Amino acid sequence: MITLLLPENKTTTQIAEDITDQLILATNEYGITIIGGHTEVTNGIDHPIISATLIGTVAKDKLITPSGIETGDMVFLTKEIAIETVSILSNDFPDKLSRYLTGLEIKNAQSYLYDPGISIYKEAHLIRDGLGVSAMHDPTEGGLAAALWELSIASNKTIMIDLDNIPTSELTQRICSLFSINPLNSISSGALLFTARSNYSTAIKQILEKNQIPVSEIGYVAGDGIGVNHIEQSKLISIPRPERDEITKIY
Numbered sequence: 001m002i003t004l005l006l007p008e009n010k011t012t013t014q015i016a017e018d019i020t021d022q023l024i025l026a027t028n029e030y031g032i033t034i035i036g037g038h039t040e041v042t043n044g045i046d047h048p049i050i051s052a053t054l055i056g057t058v059a060k061d062k063l064i065t066p067s068g069i070e071t072g073d074m075v076f077l078t079k080e081i082a083i084e085t086v087s088i089l090s091n092d093f094p095d096k097l098s099r100y101l102t103g104l105e106i107k108n109a110q111s112y113l114y115d116p117g118i119s120i121y122k123e124a125h126l127i128r129d130g131l132g133v134s135a136m137h138d139p140t141e142g143g144l145a146a147a148l149w150e151l152s153i154a155s156n157k158t159i160m161i162d163l164d165n166i167p168t169s170e171l172t173q174r175i176c177s178l179f180s181i182n183p184l185n186s187i188s189s190g191a192l193l194f195t196a197r198s199n200y201s202t203a204i205k206q207i208l209e210k211n212q213i214p215v216s217e218i219g220y221v222a223g224d225g226i227g228v229n230h231i232e233q234s235k236l237i238s239i240p241r242p243e244r245d246e247i248t249k250i251y
Contacts, residue, residue: 132197
């Protein structure tokens with residue numbers, strides 16, 4: 001179900017047709033059927049806005065939820081954090097970035113929307129069956145830190161994270177630094193956070209790497225309770241739960 005809002009006095013037939021064509025292409029790629037929705041031209045907006053509700057079915061014995069997490073499970077992350085953050089900032093603020101980055105670096109950052117991309121469909125599809133996966137989550141609003149807390153709360157399990165193992169590209173670090181953004185707490189669509197039984201670790205890495213999807217082992221499920229922690233100078237330190245996404249400081 002799709003709701004498409006188009007700006008008054010800016011919308012042409014061609015714009016509406018282009019958006020519709022893109023929606024059809026995207027849904028066909030993933031086997032999704034558009035069953036209806038609502039389209040209107042409205043005031044008060046300056047660009048098109050799309051909202052969608054997706055409904056799917058799954059066999060009960062195939063459903064993966066955080067309730068399946070067990071103590072000792074390993075925590076994995078595909079690709080890297082802050083993928084969408086980099087894409088948004090580089091596309092919205094190229095002039096500011098041009099004072100610090102080369103044209104090629106800005107172009108590379110802008111392409112993060114497509115490479116590594118903000119879809120997790122491929123890796124989720126690859127690991128969903130027969131590899132001991134106990135939970136999957138996409139770290140969107142609030143980034144990886146928020147997603148880890150959400151997994152902890154939903155499963156009533158504490159999670160131990162090795163911050164040094166969290167993948168962050170140099171380009172991401174530089175761009176986030178220029179905007180005083182903590183990439184750990186910023187929108188990270190495109191990365192898949194998941195937990196799995198430890199004895200499947202090697203098989204998971206092999207199948208993802210075979211399909212050119214980077215994956216990192218970033219921690220483990222420590223025990224019952226709620227909390228996300230890391231070790232710093234031999235001390236147990238809590239990773240704060242973000243109150244809001246870091247990127248909202250910019251807008």
